[in-house]
Amino acid sequence: MRLFTRNGxxxxxxxxxxxxxxxxxxxxxxxxxxxxxxxxxxxxxEFDALRGRRGEVHLCAFDLVELDGRDxxxxxxxxxxxxxxxxxxxxxxxxILNAQYEHDGPVVFEHxxxxxxxxxxxxxxxxxxRSGRSHSWVKTKNPAAPAVKREAExxxxx
Numbered sequence: 001m002r003l004f005t006r007n008g009x010x011x012x013x014x015x016x017x018x019x020x021x022x023x024x025x026x027x028x029x030x031x032x033x034x035x036x037x038x039x040x041x042x043x044x045x046e047f048d049a050l051r052g053r054r055g056e057v058h059l060c061a062f063d064l065v066e067l068d069g070r071d072x073x074x075x076x077x078x079x080x081x082x083x084x085x086x087x088x089x090x091x092x093x094x095x096i097l098n099a100q101y102e103h104d105g106p107v108v109f110e111h112x113x114x115x116x117x118x119x120x121x122x123x124x125x126x127x128x129x130r131s132g133r134s135h136s137w138v139k140t141k142n143p144a145a146p147a148v149k150r151e152a153e154x155x156x157x158x
Contacts, residue, residue, distance in 0.1 A: 003036075003059075006131075011036075018059045021094030025087055031066035032084070033129075034059045034098070044116055045147075061088055062098035062121075065129055073129040080129065105140075113142045 001022050003012045012019050015036060037045040038055040064072055064084035072080050088097050101108050105122050112120050119141035127136035141148045
């Protein structure tokens with residue numbers, strides 16, 4: 001069992017809670033796409049805490065790419081999510097199934113902003129898996145979110 005960053009760095013040792021949670025899954029092999037998060041008292045992700053390595057770090061799982069030797073990249077998102085939900089159905093510290101909403105995008109985005117979330121990612125239910133950017137997946141950022149403000153400030157200072 002290994003945890004890799006998008007740039008290929010092995011960070012298994014940095015996130016022992018995630019590693020332990022993944023070891024408990026009932027699968028011979030799996031490849032989960034997700035994001036490491038640290039949550040504050042509100043339950044929202046706090047990216048500055050993650051950068052500062054404060055608090056417990058959990059994997060927020062949002063896609064399943066491979067399961068028990070079966071390549072799922074060509075399966076529709078709806079099927080991959082169904083399999084992922086079944087795989088991580090038992091709650092465990094270190095692993096969170098990302099929430100999914102099937103409502104009007106602008107309404108979901110408005111509520112995400114009101115809650116203080118970083119934003120939303122809209123995906124077509126019939127889309128295949130692709131790493132990197134895709135026309136089937138759209139990320140909409142909340143300009144008022146602390147992580148988005150920090151990104152803008154870092155870009156401005158370059």
